[in-house]
Amino acid sequence: MAEYRPLFGSYVLATVGEMLARLALTVLVFQRTGSPVLGALTFAISYLPWILAGPVLAALADRLPRHRVMVVSDLVRALLVALMAVPGMPLPALLVLLLLVSLASPPYEAARSALTADVLTGDRYAVAMSLGGVVLQGAQVVGFLLGGVLVTTLSPSVGLLVNAATFALSGLWLAGGLRARPAPAAAVDGATPTSVAADVAAGLRLVLTTPRLLAIVGLLWLGTLVTNAHEGIAPALSADLVGDQSAVGLVLAAHPVGAVVGSVLVGRFCPPDLRERLLVPLVLLSVGALAAAGLAGRLLEGAVAVALFTGLLAVSGAGSAWLIPLNVAFVAAVPPAARGRAFGVASAGMSGVQGLGALAAGAVAGVLDATTVVLVAGVAGLPLVVPPLLGLLRTRPPAGVVVAGPSRA
Numbered sequence: 001m002a003e004y005r006p007l008f009g010s011y012v013l014a015t016v017g018e019m020l021a022r023l024a025l026t027v028l029v030f031q032r033t034g035s036p037v038l039g040a041l042t043f044a045i046s047y048l049p050w051i052l053a054g055p056v057l058a059a060l061a062d063r064l065p066r067h068r069v070m071v072v073s074d075l076v077r078a079l080l081v082a083l084m085a086v087p088g089m090p091l092p093a094l095l096v097l098l099l100l101v102s103l104a105s106p107p108y109e110a111a112r113s114a115l116t117a118d119v120l121t122g123d124r125y126a127v128a129m130s131l132g133g134v135v136l137q138g139a140q141v142v143g144f145l146l147g148g149v150l151v152t153t154l155s156p157s158v159g160l161l162v163n164a165a166t167f168a169l170s171g172l173w174l175a176g177g178l179r180a181r182p183a184p185a186a187a188v189d190g191a192t193p194t195s196v197a198a199d200v201a202a203g204l205r206l207v208l209t210t211p212r213l214l215a216i217v218g219l220l221w222l223g224t225l226v227t228n229a230h231e232g233i234a235p236a237l238s239a240d241l242v243g244d245q246s247a248v249g250l251v252l253a254a255h256p257v258g259a260v261v262g263s264v265l266v267g268r269f270c271p272p273d274l275r276e277r278l279l280v281p282l283v284l285l286s287v288g289a290l291a292a293a294g295l296a297g298r299l300l301e302g303a304v305a306v307a308l309f310t311g312l313l314a315v316s317g318a319g320s321a322w323l324i325p326l327n328v329a330f331v332a333a334v335p336p337a338a339r340g341r342a343f344g345v346a347s348a349g350m351s352g353v354q355g356l357g358a359l360a361a362g363a364v365a366g367v368l369d370a371t372t373v374v375l376v377a378g379v380a381g382l383p384l385v386v387p388p389l390l391g392l393l394r395t396r397p398p399a400g401v402v403v404a405g406p407s408r409a
Contacts, residue, residue, distance in 0.1 A: 005177065006174050006177030007112060007116055010171075010173045011170075013166040013173070014170040017081075017162060017163035017164070017167060018046075023159075023252060025094060026232075026235065029041075029042040030236075030245075035366075037359075038362075040358045040359055044356070045098050045099055046098060046105075047352060048102070048352075049099065049103045049105065049106065057103065060110075061110035061114050061339075061343070062183070062337065062339075062341050065181055066111040066112075066115045067115065067178040067181060068180075069107045069108065069111040070111045070115070070171075071174045071175045073108035073111075074104075074170045074171030075171040078165075078168035080104075081160055081164040082160075084164075085157045085161045085164060106344060106347065109343070109347050117336070199341055203341025204345055206335075206341070210333065212329070213334070215388050215395055216329055216330050216346075217330075218388035218391065219326065219385060219391075221349045221353045222381075222385050224350050224353055225353040225354070225357045226357070226384060226385070227287065227316060227320060229360065229377050230290070232361045233370045234251045234252045238250075240369055241306050255314065255316060255320075257317060258313065258318040261317075262317065262321035263321050263324065266325075272325075275328075282319045282321055282322035283385055284382070284385075286318075287316070290378035292378070293308075293313050293315075293374055294374030294376070294377070297374065298371045298375055
């Protein structure tokens with residue numbers, strides 16, 4: 001457990017800074033251009049590298065020592081974000097730097113996920129996933145709220161400097177706290193790949209040809225697409241609800257606040273068998289509450305609309321605790337030596353759909369009210385998640401069969 005502390009703490013630092021910078025740049029672009037599409041594009045840029053090169057970059061987590069991948073990724077991001085904080089940096093240059101920063105995320109996330117499964121075993125991994133979900137959502141809350149304050153009271157450069165410092169501290173903590181491990185030597189399907197392309201192909205083949213893994217990633221991708229699309233139009237949602245940007249931090253923080261509550265309740269107080277049984281109801285709650293939030297924002301006005309809209313977003317966030325049993329099922333179905341590649345494929349798709357969802361929401365928000373976009377996302381999302389849910393239920397291991405969980409490397 002000693003090694004989990006730097007994994008946990010550095011993740012907090014990096015996530016807070018990342019959310020802060022993402023919000024600052026999104027609001028900056030929206031204020032300069034007044035365009036929901038360009039604001040959403042800025043938010044989506046940080047996810048696009050997963051689509052373009054995510055599986056390739058994530059394969060580094062299986063070819064190089066995982067602790068080293070994480071340290072280098074953090075320190076490179078610290079340097080690039082510090083450059084973004086230079087006063088007067090042109091907007092195109094900021095977006096290019098943001099894209100470069102985002103290229104470090106796939107290897108970092110794949111290495112962190114795989115290393116966590118190496119460090120923790122059994123139900124401790126499930127509890128850690130719950131804790132990780134709390135950290136992610138809590139860090140998003142802090143980052144979004146802090147970013148909202150900095151955007152309205154100070155300059156975006158201050159927020160970017162804070163972001164650079166968090167990445168630097170994260171990298172140094174990992175360098176001093178993780179035990180050196182060699183790169184994984186085993187291979188997928190019994191053959192050692194000889195190139196990154198072969199690694200990526202092996203990871204894709206494993207995920208896309210294994211029915212249970214395919215159902216898991218299908219639910220992960222479609223659920224994420226629906227429930228996170230509103231983040232890309234947060235400035236437009238704030239403008240719809242209160243007429244200015246004063247509620248943008250609240251709009252973005254509502255979903256993570258609910259996710260913190262849901263992760264604690266499901267991960268800490270529910271035994272493994274109950275977590276698995278709750279997966280389907282939680283998915284439906286998460287998507288259905290999103291539709292209700294859009295309807296409330298569409299029909300109501302003033303403080304009541306803001307309170308009900310953000311409250312229902314929080315309920316949707318609480319439902320996202322379905323990610324805990326889904327993650328455990330994913331790890332149990334993946335060979336240890338292939339975890340970096342498999343996590344890379346899953347994370348690439350998840351981040352890719354987050355970016356595409358933000359772009360799609362921004363495009364639709366150019367035609368419809370932003371709150372109507374949230375309503376449409378929720379209503380359309382319910383039939384989308386049904387097929388992967390059915391596939392997950394069909395491939396569930398028979399009762400009494402013990403599925404091997406993560407093992408200590």
